[in-house]
Amino acid sequence: QVQLVESGGGLVQPGGSLRLSCAVSGSSLNIYHMGWYRQAPGKQRDLVAGVTRVGSTNYADSVKGRFTISRDNAKNTLYLQMNSLEPEDTAVYYCNRVGIPWYWGQGTQVTVSS
Numbered sequence: 001q002v003q004l005v006e007s008g009g010g011l012v013q014p015g016g017s018l019r020l021s022c023a024v025s026g027s028s029l030n031i032y033h034m035g036w037y038r039q040a041p042g043k044q045r046d047l048v049a050g051v052t053r054v055g056s057t058n059y060a061d062s063v064k065g066r067f068t069i070s071r072d073n074a075k076n077t078l079y080l081q082m083n084s085l086e087p088e089d090t091a092v093y094y095c096n097r098v099g100i101p102w103y104w105g106q107g108t109q110v111t112v113s114s
Helices: none
Strands: 003-007 010-012 018-025 034-039 046-051 057-059 067-072 077-082 091-097 108-112
Touching: 003 091, 018 034, 018 091, 018 108, 034 067, 034 077, 046 067, 046 077, 057 067, 077 091
Parallel strands: 010 108
Antiparallel strands: 003 018, 018 077, 034 046, 034 091, 046 057, 067 077, 091 108
């Protein structure tokens, strides 16, 4: 019954910024370890950033220092602030529960190109 709707992706130049949003319905996201994942063409889906129930965050080495994960419990929305974007960040970005994922949403496309 949980639904995940990602938004905020788009085309951005290298060095630019984007903020992704993930609207969660059917559950309260603050009681789960939540994360952002990404999948580039021909590659597997990998965890990029996570935030635990108590607010601790973790990041993949490739995005550490550039991306920030956060959540708004009142709005039941997960965010990913992406700064200093690189072409290698180009991928479809998804949100989901970490560990035991729900069914995946459609994701949002992020393209970093000049």
